[in-house]
Amino acid sequence: MATSRRDVLWEAGKFLILGSAAVSSSPSAAPAPTPAAAPALPAYNPQAHLWGMTIDIEKCIGCGNCVRACEKENDVPEGFFRTWVEHYEIDGADQEHPHVTSPGGGKNGFPPSSDAKAKQFFVPKLCNHCMDSPCVQVCPVGATFDSPDGVVLVDESYCLGCRYCIQACPYGCRYINPAKETVDKCSLCYHRITQGLTTACCEACPTQARQLADLKNPKDPVHEFLRKNKVQVLKPHMATRAKVFYRELDGAVR
Amino acid sequence: MSSNWKEAAHLIRPAVVFLIGLGLFAVARKAVIPPSFGQYGHYRAGALDDIRRKPVHFAGQETCVMCHTEQQTARNAGPHRSISCEACHGPAASHADEPGKLKPAKPEIAALCTRCHEASAAKPAWFKQVSSVTHNAGTSCEVCHQPHSPKL
Known part of the structure; x- marks a missing residue:
């Protein structure tokens, strides 16, 4: 007997109905969010904070403590950096080079x-946790995002490793983690700051050149710092609304 | 009216198939997208808690001085008073959890002191710097200076 169109449609209809019933009745096709053994997280209201950082160029001695601390705290692979320090040397009036x-x-x-003649200084760099982040805007899958408390984070389970965000970041703050094949970047030690600790880099900085700042907390010393000092963000012409504020930043810094 | 229905009868079956397909798509979409997606924006809000669960390696100054009051007193009396313990001793959260088992390694003095205090024109002028060649000529810094309170 030849199969009629009626038979084909009837069989297909049964398959669709049974299939959809099976999917909806299965406990959950989505991955379980957390293992049952995970300890309860301390209470934290993301709406009550807005995180950023202040960096005082005059205080940075280029010891690299922040880079080492970040590497240990966040298991940063060898040869990649979530934070790093640059040494600038400017000869005379040649600000452009x-x-x-x-x-x-x-x-x-x-x-x-x-060389005592050249102008020299150190510039610690990290993710600027921009309010208008180019990296967030280009992510096609919502893997990179602005948290409600102003930290630019990466959802490792969503990242495809497409590298759009790496190209979009004007500050070069992102890299692909070779072990995970997903993008990685400074998380402003989100696992620390949401439980009352400071970031690993600020904890390890011997001169307090780096300071974690909560811009929504009226008692945070950042407000006095911003009021009393001339500060600048990196690449202001990119209109990223960066939240890492540098004191005594030279115009030659890119 | 009935003749209109008769003319449209051939559309009913494809319409039913379309609706079933639409229903299947809606069910599959609900199953695949995590419930917290879109809670704060176009991302999975549950990722915030996933990130918060990452282990802490640096215990923080307040944790260190719970036990090490002697070192804290010495440090507070000298110019190193604002440097946290873990800046030199390294991450010690595992030591704070199990003080008996895991001891932080003693810092290597030769590398530790010079990383900050080796004279360089690049360092800000206010910062105390010495040349390890002319200042101590190979002698360990510890011979004269106590790291917790280095003033002579």
Whole structure:
């Protein structure tokens, strides 16, 4: 007997109905969000905070403590950096061509310089946790996002590793983690700051050049810092509304 | 009226198939998208808790001085008073959890002191710097300076 169109449609209809019933009755096709053994997280209201950082160039001695601390706290793979330190050397009036070095991200400090004539300083860098982040805007799957408390984070389980965000970030703050094949970046130690600790880099900075800032907390010393000092963000012309504020930042810094 | 229905009868079956397909799509979509997606924006809000669950390695100054009051007193009296313990001793959260089992390694003095204090024109002028060649010529810093309170 030849199969009629009626038979085919009837069979297909049964398959669709049974299939949809099976999917809807299965407990949950979505991955279980957390293992049952996970400890309860301390209470935290993301709407009550707005995180950023202040960096005082005058206080940075280029010791690399922040880079090493970040590497240990966040298991950053060798050769990649969530934060790094750059050494700037500017000869005379040639502001357009600064000599920038960052051996090993400045992880083990910098070789001593004896050139007293050039203008020299260190610039620690990290994700600027922009309010209008180019990286968030280009992510096609919602894997990179602005948290309600102003931290740009990555959902590892959603990241496809497409690298759009790496190209979009004007500050070069992102890399692909070779082990996970997903993008990685500074999380502003989100696992620490949401339980009352400071970031690993701020904890390890011996001169307090770096300070975690909660811009929504009226008692945070950041407000006095921003009021009393001349501060600047990196690449203001990119209109990213960055939240890492530098004191005494030279115009030659890119 | 009835003749209109008769003319449209051939559309009923494809319409039913379309509706079943639409229903299947809606069910599959609900099953695949996590419930917290879109709670705060175009992302999975549950990712915030996933990130918060990452282990802490640096215990923080307040945790260290719960036990190490002697070192804290020495440190507070000298110019290193604002440097946290873990800046030199490294991450110690595992030590804070099990003080007897896991001891942080003693910092290597030669590398530790010079990383900050080796003289360089690149460092800000206010910061105390010495040349390890002319200042101590190979002698360990510890011979004269106590790291917790380095003033002579």
